[in-house]
Amino acid sequence: xxxxxxxxRMELPGAVQYTVVTGSEPGDQWHVSxxxxxxxxxxxxxxxxxxxxxxxxxxxxxxxAAHIAHTTFAYSLGQLRPIVVVGISPATDDLRRLSAQRARxxxxxxxxxxxxxxxxxxxxxxxxxxxxxxxxxxxxxLESAHPLDPADRGLGGFSLGGLLxxxxxxxxxxxxxxxxxxxxxxxxxxxxxxxPRRTPVAARDAGDVYLAVGEREDGPHRSWPIMPDELxxxxxxxxxVADLAAFAGxxxxxRNLDVRSEVIPDEQHATVWPAAVTRGLVHLYRTGRDxxxxxxxxx
Numbered sequence: 001x002x003x004x005x006x007x008x009r010m011e012l013p014g015a016v017q018y019t020v021v022t023g024s025e026p027g028d029q030w031h032v033s034x035x036x037x038x039x040x041x042x043x044x045x046x047x048x049x050x051x052x053x054x055x056x057x058x059x060x061x062x063x064x065a066a067h068i069a070h071t072t073f074a075y076s077l078g079q080l081r082p083i084v085v086v087g088i089s090p091a092t093d094d095l096r097r098l099s100a101q102r103a104r105x106x107x108x109x110x111x112x113x114x115x116x117x118x119x120x121x122x123x124x125x126x127x128x129x130x131x132x133x134x135x136x137x138x139x140x141x142l143e144s145a146h147p148l149d150p151a152d153r154g155l156g157g158f159s160l161g162g163l164l165x166x167x168x169x170x171x172x173x174x175x176x177x178x179x180x181x182x183x184x185x186x187x188x189x190x191x192x193x194x195x196p197r198r199t200p201v202a203a204r205d206a207g208d209v210y211l212a213v214g215e216r217e218d219g220p221h222r223s224w225p226i227m228p229d230e231l232x233x234x235x236x237x238x239x240x241v242a243d244l245a246a247f248a249g250x251x252x253x254x255r256n257l258d259v260r261s262e263v264i265p266d267e268q269h270a271t272v273w274p275a276a277v278t279r280g281l282v283h284l285y286r287t288g289r290d291x292x293x294x295x296x297x298x299x
Contacts, residue, residue, distance in 0.1 A: 012066055013038040019091050020138060027101045027122045029091035032138055033058055035066035036146060037082045041074055045082035048147030051285065053154040053180065054134050056106060056161030058087025059098070065156075065277045072281060081285045084148055088138065097121070105130045106160035108167040111189045127164045128172065135175040154284065156180030158273050163188050166211075166247060173204040178284045180210045182276040183217060183269055186243035194246050201254060209251065209259040210283045212276035213244040214267030223268050240269070 015035040022028045037045035053069075055061045066085040073080050090101040100121035110125035134155070143150050155176045157165045162184030169179045170193060186193055193199050216222040217240040220232045227235070241263055248261035260283050264275050 012063065013040070015066065018141075020133075020141075021091075022133070022137070026092070026097065027090070027104065030133070030138075031058065031087075031089050031091045032142070033062050033087040033089075034142060034146060035062070035069070035085045035087075037073065037084075038070055041070060041082070045073070048082075049149040050082055050084045050147060051152035051154060051178070052084045052086055052139070052142065052148045053156055053178070053281075053284075054086045054088060054139065056088055056130075056155075056157035056164055057102065057159070058089040061156075061158055061161065061273065061277070062087025062089075064274055065281075068274065068278050069281055072278060079287050080282065081287055083281065083285055084146065086138075086142065088134065102160065106157070106164045107188060108164070108171075109189045109192060127167050130164060131168050131172045139175070152177050154178035154180060156182075156277075156280070157184075158182045158276075159269070160185050160188075163193075166193055167199075169207070169209065169251075170199055170201050173202060173207060176207070177205075178208045178210075180277070180280040180284060182212050182280070183214065183240055183272055184211070184244065184247070186240070186247055187238060191243065191246075194243065194250065196250065201250070204256065206256040207258070208284050209257055210280035211244055211248055211259065211261040212264055212272065212280060213240050213262075214269060214272035214276075215241070215263050215265050216268035217241055217272070224270060 012035055015033060018032045020030050020032055055065055062085065069083045069085050073082055090098045092098050096119065100119055103116060103120055104122040104124055104126040106127060107124045108127040139153055142148055153176050155165050155168055162181035163186065165179055165181040166184045168176065219239060220227055220235040244261060248259060251257050251259045262279065264272055267275055
């Protein structure tokens with residue numbers, strides 16, 4: 001008996017990737033991946049327009065979130081809105097360049113941090129420019145090419161991407177309706193976002209917020225993979241669980257924000273994203289929260 005195997009590259013059904021170039025420097029390019037409801041769910045999803053969730057760190061977050069959004073919608077019995085997931089990442093396969101551009105794009109200030117072990121080739125403090133890029137360049141282009149609802153943009157991220165999401169929620173919320181931040185790096189710049197004097201909350205319209213952190217992110221001694229002793233000592237004071245509780249407390253006094261904050265049992269920084277994004281999508285996009293009834297579809 002002859003057995004043969006054939007390998008083929010599998011792509012997310014219905015997804016498309018764009019590259020946006022805003023200048024002549026290597027750090028002026030981003031990949032933008034878009035995952036609308038796939039062909040087998042188009043009838044159930046309807047014609048749109050759909051809410052779009054713009055995810056930072058798309059190389060790490062996009063594929064998982066898109067698959068989860070599609071699977072959860074399919075089994076939601078019409079109780080989850082169909083979502084278009086958008087992932088944004090530096091347009092490079094060079095890991096060092098990607099890390100340097102990511103550090104620039106995701107940080108709100110130009111300070112350095114001992115917790116951030118990357119070369120800052122492109123500098124720091126580019127969060128404001130990144131928000132402008134999404135709001136003024138990426139989102140309008142995608143809304144002209146896909147059935148997206150410009151009144152229902154979401155912003156989400158993990159780790160440094162969660163930091164940028166939280167900063168935008170506090171300081172630059174205009175243009176976004178929903179925010180999803182998982183294990184945000186709230187330690188940045190001596191806990192910048194936890195200080196009301198340094199980071200006051202900007203005036204904004206109503207918004208929906210989902211925050212999450214893994215239970216084991218309260219200290220490096222509980223992390224997996226197991227850190228080398230030297231790194232564990234450097235990060236000994238890091239408690240992302242306490243940081244998130246403090247941030248959620250800041251938001252609790254704002255009546256126009258619907259905030260859900262969760263500590264996900266037995267998860268850690270390396271494993272929390274799939275569980276957190278699943279729960280976040282259900283919280284942010286379940287039907288009925290905005291007066292919208294269930295739609296047909298799902299099984």
